[in-house]
Amino acid sequence: MRGRFAPSPTGYLHLGNVWTALLCWLQVRQAAGTLVLRIEDIDEQRSKKIFREALLEDLSWLGLQWDEGPDVGGPCRPYIQQQRYGCYEEALDQLRQQHLLYPCYCSRSRLQAVGAPHAGELSVYDGHCYHLTDSQRQAIHKVPSWRVHVPRETIVFTDGICGMQQACLSADCGDFVVRRADGMYAYQLAVSVDDGAMGITHVLRGRDLLSSTARQIWLLRLFGYVPPAYFHVPMLVDPAGNRLSKRQHGITVRQLRTQGVTAEAILSYLAWCGRLVSERRVYTLSELVDTCDLTRLGAADIVVHDDISRAIGDFLPH
């Protein structure tokens, strides 16, 4: 088994990240597999070296050690996406050779106008620029983004947590961007290339990425890889139902650490909130590996307390 944790260094590690990292780590350790740490920093504007260094430091402090990664190396290096642009360029070439790639000149406002009718739904591109002729393209003086043209094919897969899934590429996903107009490679492309090239067999990540999976499976197959098994885990929410994320200033590992909260207390708290353990107490890392039952993960979001540092503090031995 080869699992991976693939954080984006756009902020300090927050509890939502820790929850996913803990589950990736548990899944791999329980199966005596290999855990890959991959830094997903293709968003050059938002990614910072300081956050990358902090991520590695915070994960090590938590004790969620990886076997391959930017600092320890490994057979699939480099493990930092900004150092893998050559692989993405090759993948784009493959798509180009298969006549699946085309330039898209649509403005953001046009995309919004034809896009998702309901909040939270995937915005399905209407294929406008696919139908442009060469002479029409030449008449447009604008740097395009690049889209991949998807077939009318239904991708069916069984998610290890959410069960059977299916999505029709043309109807549910639409032609999607693989390289943005500003030159950045898109997440769907980079993640598929990397999961394939790194021989990942198990992808465990937040449920917010479930709708990306059909596109990734399709790309992986196109590049000649066997797609991994997928496990989309519930998200952490506050009692009002809001997702904890760094954008909403979710509490960070660093903040908890300076408040004197231990790594075991943080991890045990999350394991308890997620009902992976039945006793409300501090577990050691090896006890968590022995005890946590990942088959108990269900569909519902995991509710954590409002005053997290206080709730975690309750786990500390008195």
Ligand code: GLU
């Ligand atoms: N880099 C993504 C994130 O931090 C995760 C991508 C993935 O697991 O596929 O949200």
